[in-house]
Amino acid sequence: MTTVVDLEHxxxxxxRRHVGPPPPPDVLLDVRGxxxxxxxxxxxxxxxxxxxxxxxxxxxxxxxGESGCGKSVTSLTIMRLVDIPPGEIVSGEIWFDGRxxxxxxxxxxxxxxxxxxxxxxxxPMTSLNPVFTVGNQIAEAVKAHRQVSARGAWDxxxxxxxxxxIPSPERRANQYPHELSGxxxxxxxxxxxxxxxxxxxxxxxxxxxxxxxxxxxxxxxIKAMQExxxxxxxxxxxxxxxxxxxxxxxxxxxxxxxxxxxTAEEVLINxxxxxxxxxxxxxxxxxxxxxxLNVIKGTVPNPFRMxxxxxxxxxxxxAFDTCREFDPPLRITDPDREAACWLHYxxxxxxxxxxxxxxxxxxxxxVDKR
Amino acid sequence: MTEIQTATAPETTPVELLQAETLxxxxxxxxxxxxxxxxxxxxxGDVKAVDGVSFDIxxxxxxxxxGESGCGKTTLGRTxxxxxxxxxGSVEVxxxxxxxxxxxxxxxxxxxxxxxxxxxxxxxxxxxPVSDIIGEGLLAQGMKSSAARxxxxxxxxxxxxxxxxxxxxxxxxxxxxxxxxxxIARALALDPEFIVCDEAVSALDVSIQSQILNxxxxxxxxxxxxxxxxAHNLSVIEYVSDRIGVMYLGKMAEVATADQLFxxxxxxxxVALLSAIPDPDPRVRKKRLVLRGxxxxxxxxxxxxxxxxxxxxxEKLGNPEQCATVDPPLRDMGGGQMxxxxxxxxxxxxxxxxxxSRQSVVETAVAAAD
Numbered sequence: 229m230t231t232v233v234d235l236e237h238x239x240x241x242x243x244r245r246h247v248g249p250p251p252p253p254d255v256l257l258d259v260r261g262x263x264x265x266x267x268x269x270x271x272x273x274x275x276x277x278x279x280x281x282x283x284x285x286x287x288x289x290x291x292x293g294e295s296g297c298g299k300s301v302t303s304l305t306i307m308r309l310v311d312i313p314p315g316e317i318v319s320g321e322i323w324f325d326g327r328x329x330x331x332x333x334x335x336x337x338x339x340x341x342x343x344x345x346x347x348x349x350x351x352p353m354t355s356l357n358p359v360f361t362v363g364n365q366i367a368e369a370v371k372a373h374r375q376v377s378a379r380g381a382w383d384x385x386x387x388x389x390x391x392x393x394i395p396s397p398e399r400r401a402n403q404y405p406h407e408l409s410g411x412x413x414x415x416x417x418x419x420x421x422x423x424x425x426x427x428x429x430x431x432x433x434x435x436x437x438x439x440x441x442x443x444x445x446x447x448x449x450i451k452a453m454q455e456x457x458x459x460x461x462x463x464x465x466x467x468x469x470x471x472x473x474x475x476x477x478x479x480x481x482x483x484x485x486x487x488x489x490x491t492a493e494e495v496l497i498n499x500x501x502x503x504x505x506x507x508x509x510x511x512x513x514x515x516x517x518x519x520x521l522n523v524i525k526g527t528v529p530n531p532f533r534m535x536x537x538x539x540x541x542x543x544x545x546x547a548f549d550t551c552r553e554f555d556p557p558l559r560i561t562d563p564d565r566e567a568a569c570w571l572h573y574x575x576x577x578x579x580x581x582x583x584x585x586x587x588x589x590x591x592x593x594x595v596d597k598r
Numbered sequence: 599m600t601e602i603q604t605a606t607a608p609e610t611t612p613v614e615l616l617q618a619e620t621l622x623x624x625x626x627x628x629x630x631x632x633x634x635x636x637x638x639x640x641x642x643g644d645v646k647a648v649d650g651v652s653f654d655i656x657x658x659x660x661x662x663x664x665g666e667s668g669c670g671k672t673t674l675g676r677t678x679x680x681x682x683x684x685x686x687g688s689v690e691v692x693x694x695x696x697x698x699x700x701x702x703x704x705x706x707x708x709x710x711x712x713x714x715x716x717x718x719x720x721x722x723x724x725x726x727p728v729s730d731i732i733g734e735g736l737l738a739q740g741m742k743s744s745a746a747r748x749x750x751x752x753x754x755x756x757x758x759x760x761x762x763x764x765x766x767x768x769x770x771x772x773x774x775x776x777x778x779x780x781x782i783a784r785a786l787a788l789d790p791e792f793i794v795c796d797e798a799v800s801a802l803d804v805s806i807q808s809q810i811l812n813x814x815x816x817x818x819x820x821x822x823x824x825x826x827x828x829a830h831n832l833s834v835i836e837y838v839s840d841r842i843g844v845m846y847l848g849k850m851a852e853v854a855t856a857d858q859l860f861x862x863x864x865x866x867x868x869v870a871l872l873s874a875i876p877d878p879d880p881r882v883r884k885k886r887l888v889l890r891g892x893x894x895x896x897x898x899x900x901x902x903x904x905x906x907x908x909x910x911x912x913e914k915l916g917n918p919e920q921c922a923t924v925d926p927p928l929r930d931m932g933g934g935q936m937x938x939x940x941x942x943x944x945x946x947x948x949x950x951x952x953x954x955s956r957q958s959v960v961e962t963a964v965a966a967a968d
Binding site: 294295391392393395409410411412439440441442443444445447448449452453466467468469470472473492493496497506507508510511512513514515517520521522523524527 | 666667773775776803804805806807808809811812815830832833834836837838856870871873874875876877878879880881886888889890891892893958960961962
């Protein structure tokens, strides 16, 4: 029982979509109400379940969360690299550079991917093809998107290798991935991602597989290249320290939703959501030796049985009756700050739960870190 | 399935009290792995994983071992436990030289020294119920009565914060954090004195990592344990360790108390390693000292000081000949802080800052050519 679908011409999502107005021109990426679900044997996993965020041109944003929170699926959906099926983009809009890209046919998406929007993956060994030289692989990306001769593409590859600090780039371009060290391979990935002057770079855990001294090299390189090219950067990571050093703004994800946004400095110094607070105080470097680490009790919810109310409620030390029944939407708490927590709603705006008066405690959220 | 949090007041173990008795003493440990090659599969070289390491661990102490991948820290941990016989050198545990023990005596000794693994998925047999996973060691150590074994298994489960009735369950029924608790219970069941934690929290998310770190510290207090704590994450090492050994390419670069190392490192590699850790506090904006290149191959380590090819201090001092020819021994720099650097007196914060301000952040892909 197979149905043949011509992916080039039919976009099942596009037909039933009501697309809103485009964002202002200074907004490069606008993700609205994005839901990406996976239908698997045991049921449906709401990996991304209503995510909204914006990224302005030239801006850097960190998407932070623990494993399984949906940060990588969000980035793959933006690139439209999610396998459908088992995946399904249930709803939402993604505006990139003035166009709604979820409605685009795949052929047009391919033109955007790798050129205007490019990705740096976590594992440089598995993302590079072992049977082609690195110069070849970069040149291939250039040829796919630019009207250039083979010679021109090769020259561009060498130029990019030089730009990311690889010495004797002409010789290195002729080498295969296995001849390079881990740090060098990640530089090749960055060279490839930047080869077509992207407007947006998505870096998915770019330094997680690297040692700390190499991680320092690569983070400094990504920062320098981002500043030099003026591209926007969406950095996906589990490491709050990497975010603190690399990006201007950050969004914290938990169980498929964004729970807090703001400038990296504001969020890390004065977290508003209890999850972010718990995360920051469980990092060993924030706690003096001999003092106990803060613990977020329990584990992330089972994706097949998400809590009915706030998804963090079962683990939240501050939860009250409203949290058990109603899921809090993101609310602007301060200029350029949002948090999805009933504590940050005035009592009058909290929905009344059947079992209580909804009053609960009032926000008390300053965490003194040191 | 909630985990029981052991709620005890924070308490520090004063280091002075611990210096009574040496529990583990390694002297000149060497472990080479042969490289086979050629048509006849003869030995063509050695991977010098551990190349002359000596250190003592006091009873009740947590000795942290830190270094980048390939520096030999895992091999050192296994050699200390005599899971691999050292190529040269000796290990004494509780005053007994392990190389002089007969195999039955060594087996009795093993009861006193246990290992906790990194990967909570790969290290538990999926076909064994928890009772067998934890009880296997007890049986091997001669506890024949199954009722006694079951009692011990249940007691141990309780000690690590799991429920007593989990004995019939299989590993797949548990989350990553719970599995790591089972791995800890397996080590703990034999009432050991000395436990090697090999990257015991590296595979875990931050919020779970803090649960496990708290548990390990509680267990040390409760059962009077001594740990060799191996990790690549410096903030974890700083948080748990009383003393720390910094390894580079099979050798100890520096041995110091946590305070000494983090306040005033005396080896250029330690300085660079500390400088490379991203800080989760966005208010801290330091100019980072980035090491050039990757760790050289342990099969063909550099001559003299193994760090000289990447050393910023050597560069600053005008590349003295000594570094490339003479292997520096560990020297006492005062207060028990040992550094293996010819110019350890020149290592200072100011020197590091000067080196950092002169370097380019992009051109760090390879070590400086000699």
